Amino acid sequence: MRTTDLLTVGELSERSGVAASALRFYEGEGLIDATRTSGNQRRYQRGVLRRLAFIRAAQNVGLSLDEISAALATLPEGRTPTRTDWTRLSRTWRDRLDEQIAALRKLRDGLDSCIGCGCLSLQRCAVSNPSDVAAQDGAGARYLPRPLRAAPPSRR
Amino acid sequence: MRTTDLLTVGELSERSGVAASALRFYEGEGLIDATRTSGNQRRYQRGVLRRLAFIRAAQNVGLSLDEISAALATLPEGRTPTRTDWTRLSRTWRDRLDEQIAALRKLRDGLDSCIGCGCLSLQRCAVSNPSDVAAQDGAGARYLPRPLRAAPPSRR
DNA sequence: GTTATAGTTGAAGTCAACTTGAAGTCAAGC
DNA sequence: GCTTGACTTCAAGTTGACTTCAACTATAAC
16 A cells, blocks of 8 residues: 555545546546546545535535535635635535524424324415425525435445 | 416416426426316316425425435325325425524534634645535434525525 | 327436546656 | 646436337328
């Protein structure tokens, strides 16, 4: 095993928990980048680990890779992002999470009243018809995280 | 316009807010069913509206169509489901929603401590690494709803 | 009876976020 | 210098929940 400050895909995959195929995919999407050896193999700087942490965190908050990509694009070029840079990026998550929690609470409370009546009316029931929760036009909670279901068999 | 107690796809789509193509899809998946006219057109009983309400509600709570299908299969055959039948089906949602809310809260609280420190460590940070939240093996919150993002352009 | 509107089918397409496969190349240890 | 395991690329496949399309047929209103 080499002992450089640069990481191979395998090493980065192991340390980050992100599959090597996903790392290549992310590179294609411009989310991370790598230098190449003379033999064309990828080598990653350690900073990529933090970038991956950001990506995973953002996904868990419900952002799409496109949105994450846009967020990462606001990082300063040229210099290594500081703690403050990362903090700025993640500050908006707080609001989004609050919105999500509020939306779920609304759903739950609607359910509580539904369970008593068994209504499930398409017109009136907050559970079957939460359009006020994920508003089509106005402000409000539009985002809920992607499913954090039991890890699919292929993902560790 | 006919005035039967049976609904055409168009009418059902309009009243339920579910696209006609989705109704056909659901029929193929065995989630709903329909009788046919002599000319092979679908006609739906009004009870399908409630079934659709259940499906939408269950989706909003985070169930997949497969899970919904399994739940619907426990409804009594032969007779029209009663209020109590629907109530029984939806009672477990309450727990699932509670789990989801707890998971998001955990994420948010983790974020609150992260924002101060800018850590985003893959090993330690609860936001980038919420495996304790969507536990791989043990009990706990495994489910979060599918994204309730802004309605895609094609959906009314 | 005509016509406009609504319905029919099956196959193929979409989207996000990846994974898988095939066929070949590189690097590290002995 | 050779073997073994890790790496390379590009294309195609996967999943879930639908939508879209093309070519055709039914129904309702007049």
